Amino acid sequence: MFTRQIRIVFIGSTALLGLALSACAPEAETVVEQSVVATDPLMAKALNDPLMVDPDLAYRNEANAVLTLRSDHALPPLVATDELANRARDAARVELLAEGQIPALPFPSSDAGPADLSALTKADAMLVAVGGPQECVSSLSEGLNWSVDMPGPSAVMPHGMVQQAAGSSNADCNVRIVRYVTPVDIEDAMGYHFTRADRARLRPVTYEQPEHSIVGDGRTEHFVAHFREGPGGMTAVDLVYWAK
Known part of the structure; x- marks a missing residue:
């Protein structure tokens, strides 16, 4: 009986802790991300490095494709927002x-x-x-x-x-x-x-x-x-x- 009560309390506490963490996760992630970028020049450089666009290689990313179907391999147009x-x-x-x-x-x-x-x-x-x-x-x-x-x-x-x-x-x-x-x-x-x-x-x-x-x-x-x-x-x- 004692063992069962301890197990119930532990599971309940874990669930409450999970809910608390999930509630503040977006804010926590944002704070951590900003802190890392602000203090780590290598991280900041990696995030701001130029993006390289190669239309000829775009079609090769088929990790989740059910069927492999090659057509014109065109990339969607780049649009400024x-x-x-x-x-x-x-x-x-x-x-x-x-x-x-x-x-x-x-x-x-x-x-x-x-x-x-x-x-x-x-x-x-x-x-x-x-x-x-x-x-x-x-x-x-x-x-x-x-x-x-x-x-x-x-x-x-x-x-x-x-x-x-x-x-x-x-x-x-x-x-x-x-x-x-x-x-x-x-x-x-x-x-x-x-x-x-x-x-x-x-x-x-x-x-x-x-x-x-x-x-x-x-x-x-x-x-x-x-x-x-x-x-x-x-x-x-x-x-x-x-x-x-």
């Missing part, structure tokens, strides 16, 4: 403010900027179009992994979705070329990359023609960023960086 834009904008501000005040985006130059990149699809053509070192064209290799190995001035904006990347890293050629989309508007994207270039002392200049762009030229580095309206309300960004 207020929630996605606010999340990316806030993450970018937190990242930049950790290193100091964010400078205001200056008025664009009245001169024409670098060539329009919107019609170009190849990384080597983009590099040549913005005046990059032609001797590095032959050493370029394509791969989305280049987008997570970007020098500071050319870092992809938090929550940016990378669509194309190429690069070279050797004694003679240190080059990065990345095309990505972001849900924030053109001005916000330009503000992020202008700040990065300014802090790297690249003396960035903004342009409106032939398309929105930023050019930064330093003693040992050169950086070019182009911005245009993308599909689904997204902003398309092209980044070209090379070390001199």
Whole structure:
């Protein structure tokens, strides 16, 4: 009899404890998540690293498929929403403010900027179009992994979705070329990359023609960023960086 009573009390206490934990679980998880992200730079970096989008591999995720049926393997279109834009904008501000005040985006130059990149699809053509070192064209290799190995001035904006990347890293050629989309508007994207270039002392200049762009030229580095309206309300960004 004594053993049975103890068992009943134990089960009851466990149930009450489970109910109490489940009631406060969302709040507790939120507090723990915010605490970890705020104190662990590696966790924060992992959450804000660029997302890599590869339509050619999308169809391979068939873990829960009953039947395997390949058609066009198309990804659903990327669509900007207020929630996605606010999340990316806030993450970018937190990242930049950790290193100091964010400078205001200056008025664009009245001169024409670098060539329009919107019609170009190849990384080597983009590099040549913005005046990059032609001797590095032959050493370029394509791969989305280049987008997570970007020098500071050319870092992809938090929550940016990378669509194309190429690069070279050797004694003679240190080059990065990345095309990505972001849900924030053109001005916000330009503000992020202008700040990065300014802090790297690249003396960035903004342009409106032939398309929105930023050019930064330093003693040992050169950086070019182009911005245009993308599909689904997204902003398309092209980044070209090379070390001199």
